[in-house]
Amino acid sequence: MSWTKKGLTEVENSAPKFGFPDGEARFAFGELEASDTGCAYFRFGPGDRSPFAHKHENAEEVYVVLSGSGRAKLDDDVVDIQRLDAIRVSPTVVRAFEAGGEGLEILAFGPRCEGDGELIHEDVFEG
Numbered sequence: 001m002s003w004t005k006k007g008l009t010e011v012e013n014s015a016p017k018f019g020f021p022d023g024e025a026r027f028a029f030g031e032l033e034a035s036d037t038g039c040a041y042f043r044f045g046p047g048d049r050s051p052f053a054h055k056h057e058n059a060e061e062v063y064v065v066l067s068g069s070g071r072a073k074l075d076d077d078v079v080d081i082q083r084l085d086a087i088r089v090s091p092t093v094v095r096a097f098e099a100g101g102e103g104l105e106i107l108a109f110g111p112r113c114e115g116d117g118e119l120i121h122e123d124v125f126e127g
Contacts, residue, residue: 004033008041019051029112038112044070044099053096053120061110063087063097068104072097073124091116096124 011026018025024043032039038059044050053073063072069082073096074089081087081097081104089095097104 001033004031006031011041020048023048034112036112038108038110040108042097042104042106042108044068044097044104044106046099046101046103048103049098049123049125050096053094053122053124054117055094055120056091056110056113056116056118058091059110059113059116060091061089061095061108063089063095064107064109066105066107068102069100070098070104071100071125078125094120094124098125 006028008026008028011028011031013024013026015021015023015025022045024041026041028034028039028041029037038061063086065081065083065085067083069080072079072081072087073094074087075093079087097106
């Protein structure tokens, strides 16, 4: 078929596997039958932070804030983000997110490059 429709809330919530039991992380690549494009939905409760940061070797990503506000840590920079902000992130930039008082919902898009991501298991907002 030349198109696929999938409700993002129907996609498995991977957040508990990543140590984020109260959040949502739904990676819809397979469910959308995409061959090259990754799509992910993230939801953070009020004041929650990414349980880890990450970066890529090759994949540039775009993050779009659907609702709420918070901060994005992009290498050494911390930027405030709010509803309908779009952030393009180069592959090697270490990134993580933190929700404000009303929580944060984000959609992420980029090329799907299997094995391209590297997790950084530290609180990048603290150091």
